[in-house]
Amino acid sequence: MSPNGSRNTVLRLNEITKCFGTLRANDCISLEVQRGEVLALLGENGAGKTTLMNILFGHYVADSGSAEVFGKILPPGSPRSALASAIGMVHQHFNLADNLSVIENVMIGTEPLLAVRSKHAEARRRLAELTERFGLLLNADAIVGTLSVGERQRVEILKTLYRKAQILILDEPTAVLTPQETESLFTTLGRLNQEGLSIVFISHKLDEVMRVSDRVVVLRAGQVVAERETGSTTRNELAELMVGREVPQPLRKPQKAGDSVFELREVSVREGSKPLLDGINLIVRESEILGIAGVSGNGQKVLADLGSGLLCPNDGKLRLFGADVTTPRPRNFVRAGVARIPEDRHASGIMTDMAIWENMISERYRDEFSTWGLIRRGKAINETKKIIHDFDVHCEGPMALTGQLSGGNIQKLILGRALALQPKLIVAIQPTRGLDVGAVAYVHNQLLEARRQGVGVLLISEDLDELLALCDRIGVMYQGKLTPTKITESLSIQGIGMLMAGQWQEIGYAV
């Protein structure tokens, strides 16, 4: 910690400690934020980043330690005084009223509840000034519910600026954004920075931290383990500091692909008259990983549903392990040997209020885990114990409620459930979204191991690095169409980027 930076220090945390039961979420954390700098708070899920910021923002009260803003001690446990002292926070999940307009959302809470008349004109003028100054293009009268995720985030940032925030805290701001939206967020952050705002950027994504920050504070298990100037460190060093050990990079050895396990021929899916998928052709073979790239919302979800047996195509043929499928059903797909990893693990992967063992049998309770209509509980619990052990799931045991686990552990359970089937095909969509470095590496290695054992994998992802590292062939989706797949080594990032943006003709594809 630099003792000399007192004049420019806008925010100082002094030895903050916070325990939840026996867990020390924050252990004597001290840090300083200077005026006009971008400080990255780097750490895995559960390292204590969010807890720390919640203490600063008054959502939690620290067991000991204090926070100083512009030299003044912040009263603990009061979001109101945090707001008043020019701290603004943009949460990972937005707090916006969908049915109100942008300007109404920005004004909420800034006026007395029983004000005689609201100062709309004045607010509009200030909002226009702010959008101008920081380049946050938004229509003040647009209803928030109609905005894209990136635009909503801009509304959140505007909200804090409208309240004259000098210190802006962003919690995992890119988790929900597409690559393009991320790009535009970084531009915005640059502008804010130039105007003298201090930014705390909470993330576990190394590349973003390297790009956007001036200084990095690394948290691990509730403690500050390192502090580095971004310019004088490397991605690998940060990764090691964050995880506490070397992170294994996925290593894909060349391997010969076998027979077709999953095949789509001229498949179209329509919703009403709107085409969701348009004449898709693809083949997944044994012992290979086929990647599907694309900006989210271009039909990947529908493709994943087809591969999961949730959807019947309107036109075209769907072949599974060499046989035509006319009436796809999830249960038939599971029985045939398809392991499915859904996009949204909380919404469609698990039942949060059920025990882990109940979730582990949800795909197969009719086959192996019941006789005469009665659940074979003992067998199910044994199987669950095995999955918990094999997949290194951190939990209290098979009887624990699934919803209490972290995202990474839930994903391990879903992987375990899927791979326990001895599958011949894996259909995975966004399998590493929101996971920390360790869990991502784990998922990647599981997929590669499955490939080595002869399983065919259909991997749909928005993470290009992931696709390039894992896949043998890659196709790109745009507006319900799929490019012919190409060998990964023959593709460039720029080329894939153009395909993702729909510029197919420029590279010689027919649209």
Added chain:
Amino acid sequence: MRFEARKKIPLLVLLCTPITAVIIALVLCSGLIVASGASVIEAYTLVVKGSLGSMFALSETFARATPLILTGLAAATAFRAKLWNIGMEGQLYAGALITAVLGGGILSVITASWVLIPILMFVGAVAGALLMLGPAWLKVRFNIDEVVVTLLLNFIMLLFVSMMIEGPMRDPLGFGWPQSAPVVDEAVLPKLVARTRLHSGLLIGLGAAVLLWFMNSRATWGYESKAVGINSLASHFAGLPVKWIMLRAGIISGMLAGLAGTCEVIGLKGYMTLDISPGYGYTGIVVAMLGQLHPIGVVVSAVFVAGVFVGADAMGRTLGVPSYIADIVVAVSLLCVLIGMFLAQYRVRR
């Protein structure tokens, strides 16, 4: 103020919470008793005596609990799969009506009670199920709100029953009262205690509770209902037949409510009237929620609610306190139990 989910809730807390909540509710309601000019201790003593204090009081409480157990189980079965059946009242009347029709002598070829009674029960259950089949099908097929449909069907059913027993079904020997002809003697359920109103319908209710408990905790059937109720999207993804499971929950729920109607006709009254249920269908919802949708919890809460009503009647007769106080006690108890269970599951933090 914020709420944090507790990781683990001890069983003792789970058991003590409803009891504590009910005691708090009784304390809250004592204000009303004071306001109506009676002594609280005396009033509650009379409630306890009037509901549990004698063989007669006990028999009345359990007689009143019998239909509540069945409608409570009906609500719990549907609610578990997140199918909001509010139409138990109508389904109860459907079961009662068909029982009165068939029990009135049409099936006179069957003279053996042990054949006739099961037939009537089956038919009553089917009638209840048929009334619930429509709303449940509309729900799974077109996603039409089942709360509205089942609720409105209650009024339709009640008016239909009224039309039938004021018209074609009116008892010719009934001195013009709106009631049906009595069922034949062979159709009447045996009494559990002689010279009381307590009939063997109670055993049917208890049997249904035990069966449902077993199905919920051990069978794929209960597993499916629970999974769909918690997350129908994930259930669909995992390959559960979600629509069929919801439809099935609706059918079973309707059957239990219809059975309640049958038991009231052949157990308690012997004939059909318009006031055969003083809102048992609606009270069943309260019973189910009080019992945390658990079949055994439903039995306990049905006996509690019946006891409060029976006891309050006795208190009203003696002290002149309006027996409507029973409704308030039940309602406040439900609120207290719901709040109590919430506090048991979440820790309040400042």
